Amino acid sequence: MGPYGEAYYSEQVMMDFSQSLSLPPLDLLSTTQAVLDSIPAHIAILDDTARIVMVNRAWRNFAKMSEADKDYLGYNYLEACERAVGSEAAEAARTAEYIRAVLAGNPGPFRMEYPCATPQGDFWFALTVSELRGARWGRVMVTHEDITSYKQAILASAHLAAIVTSSADAILSITPEGRIMSWNASAQQMFGYRPEEIIGQSVFRLIPLELHDEERGILARLCRGESLPHQDTVRLTKEGVRLNVLLTRSPIRDDQKQIIGSSKIARDITNLRQAERALKESEQRYRALSEAQKRFVSDAAHELRAPLTAIQGNLELLTRFKGMKKADREEALQEVAKEAARLGRLVNDMLALARGDAGERLRLEPLSLHQVLREAFATAQGMANEHTLHLIPLPNVEVRGDRDRLKQLALQLLENALKYTPAGGTVTLGLRRDSDHAEFWVEDTGIGIAPEELPRVFERFYRSDKARLRGEDPGGTGLGLSIAQWIVEQHGGTLHLESQLGRGTVAVVRLPLTPSRD
Numbered sequence: 001m002g003p004y005g006e007a008y009y010s011e012q013v014m015m016d017f018s019q020s021l022s023l024p025p026l027d028l029l030s031t032t033q034a035v036l037d038s039i040p041a042h043i044a045i046l047d048d049t050a051r052i053v054m055v056n057r058a059w060r061n062f063a064k065m066s067e068a069d070k071d072y073l074g075y076n077y078l079e080a081c082e083r084a085v086g087s088e089a090a091e092a093a094r095t096a097e098y099i100r101a102v103l104a105g106n107p108g109p110f111r112m113e114y115p116c117a118t119p120q121g122d123f124w125f126a127l128t129v130s131e132l133r134g135a136r137w138g139r140v141m142v143t144h145e146d147i148t149s150y151k152q153a154i155l156a157s158a159h160l161a162a163i164v165t166s167s168a169d170a171i172l173s174i175t176p177e178g179r180i181m182s183w184n185a186s187a188q189q190m191f192g193y194r195p196e197e198i199i200g201q202s203v204f205r206l207i208p209l210e211l212h213d214e215e216r217g218i219l220a221r222l223c224r225g226e227s228l229p230h231q232d233t234v235r236l237t238k239e240g241v242r243l244n245v246l247l248t249r250s251p252i253r254d255d256q257k258q259i260i261g262s263s264k265i266a267r268d269i270t271n272l273r274q275a276e277r278a279l280k281e282s283e284q285r286y287r288a289l290s291e292a293q294k295r296f297v298s299d300a301a302h303e304l305r306a307p308l309t310a311i312q313g314n315l316e317l318l319t320r321f322k323g324m325k326k327a328d329r330e331e332a333l334q335e336v337a338k339e340a341a342r343l344g345r346l347v348n349d350m351l352a353l354a355r356g357d358a359g360e361r362l363r364l365e366p367l368s369l370h371q372v373l374r375e376a377f378a379t380a381q382g383m384a385n386e387h388t389l390h391l392i393p394l395p396n397v398e399v400r401g402d403r404d405r406l407k408q409l410a411l412q413l414l415e416n417a418l419k420y421t422p423a424g425g426t427v428t429l430g431l432r433r434d435s436d437h438a439e440f441w442v443e444d445t446g447i448g449i450a451p452e453e454l455p456r457v458f459e460r461f462y463r464s465d466k467a468r469l470r471g472e473d474p475g476g477t478g479l480g481l482s483i484a485q486w487i488v489e490q491h492g493g494t495l496h497l498e499s500q501l502g503r504g505t506v507a508v509v510r511l512p513l514t515p516s517r518d
């Protein structure tokens with residue numbers, strides 16, 4: 001005999017039902033009971049008046065009832081719902097509502113999911129109320145199941161989805177063959193493809209051609225279950241722009257542990273790489289600058305020492321040999337004066353360069369370049385020494401510039417031309433303009449510069465050996481062209497020299513008519 005049949009079912013109903021199946025009534029009941037007991041959800045069967053006619057083992061366990069306990073049979077579920085208080089009242093009221101609906105002819109099923117905090121922890125339950133269609137006994141089935149792990153899985157996947165969606169990194173997944181399966185918002189932003197354009201397409205679209213072989217190898221490794229963290233590589237956007245990305249790849253397995261694809265997390269590090277490159281460049285610039293400064297200081301000390309030593313030596317001679325011949329005395333004094341003048345020029349030139357190094361900017365104002373050149377030419381005429389100074393008629397050219405510095409520039413080039421042109425040679429000054437530039441040049445028929453020396457003449461203190469060793473050393477400092485170049489740069493222009501050894505040199509200055517300096 002089944003445990004509940006005797007307690008509740010009318011013998012007549014059971015007899016009728018079992019006879020129709022040619023089964024003994026209690027066998028049928030115990031079979032039904034056994035089936036319900038095998039189901040993990042809590043199940044209660046109610047009759048037309050909502051009284052419990054059968055429950056399964058899971059229900060009894062949940063209600064902490066022993067198998068022999070039959071008190072609940074005949075218990076009215078609706079009344080129990082109405083008695084519920086506290087946190088359960090709301091769910092109980094809804095359950096009652098569902099049961100009434102089924103009893104009123106609506107077959108359902110009605111379902112609700114609800115959380116339940118217990119001393120054992122937080123649980124989620126699902127309650128379903130449905131009609132027992134065609135049943136001879138029992139009208140309503142109430143099932144109640146613990147869906148905590150299912151709910152946790154849903155919540156966990158919702159959390160994961162939110163992480164994937166909101167991640168600043170591009171996250172995508174691909175099949176073992178390399179077809180894109182998922183594509184988050186950052187992937188769209190980074191690579192420019194909308195999901196509908198790229199899902200189902202080959203991941204090789206994102207990979208530069210030269211990396212395709214490598215990628216095939218990587219796909220094979222992922223398919224063997226290897227994870228590949230942090231590869232610094234390059235990817236292509238929809239427009240073909242190359243991005244530096246940091247890629248992390250892992251295989252994706254199904255619940256049978258079979259590899260069904262791989263995930264990729266790509267971080268755009270293009271800006272980072274650019275910043276690194278810029279930092280490296282500025283470090284190199286700084287190092288070069290600091291080297292140049294060191295060289296400048298040591299060269300300067302060296303250059304200053306020569307005239308100083310000459311001055312000291314001559315002064316010592318003059319003080320030691322009081323009775324020295326007048327002519328020798330004159331010569332020593334002249335030497336002192338010459339070296340002192342050289343010292344003065346050196347210090348002035350160094351100061352000019354130091355101001356430039358310290359970031360001094362010239363004030364550029366509208367001026368007539370032809371006038372400035374004419375003044376410089378007039379000054380140079382005073383220095384000419386058996387040279388022919390030739391001025392090609394100057395056209396009127398207006399530029400924006402610093403008048404004094406432009407004059408200094410022209411004079412420097414004229415002075416050099418005179419210095420390095422032996423007596424009898426010719427020095428020519430010319431000026432022309434094109435649509436956006438003024439160009440002036442100083443040409444001489446002097447000693448010229450050797451091709452290997454030409455790139456070095458703008459270096460500070462650089463003087464060709466020829467220049468140094470010339471018997472009639474005109475007292476150069478080796479800073480003239482450095483200063484000239486600084487002046488030209490300040491005007492947004494260029495200065496270049498063309499020269500042929502033994503035949504002469506031409507220095508060409510090009511200045512924009514309206515300089516744009518940053």
Ligand code: ADP
Nearest residue numbers: 416417420457463464467476477478479480481
């Ligand atoms: P310096 O004070 O020695 O003239 P610069 O900086 O003006 O220094 O010139 C550097 C070097 O370039 C000179 O020492 C000289 O060797 C060479 N140089 C410059 N201008 C000319 C020129 N017109 N003809 C030949 N050599 C020149």
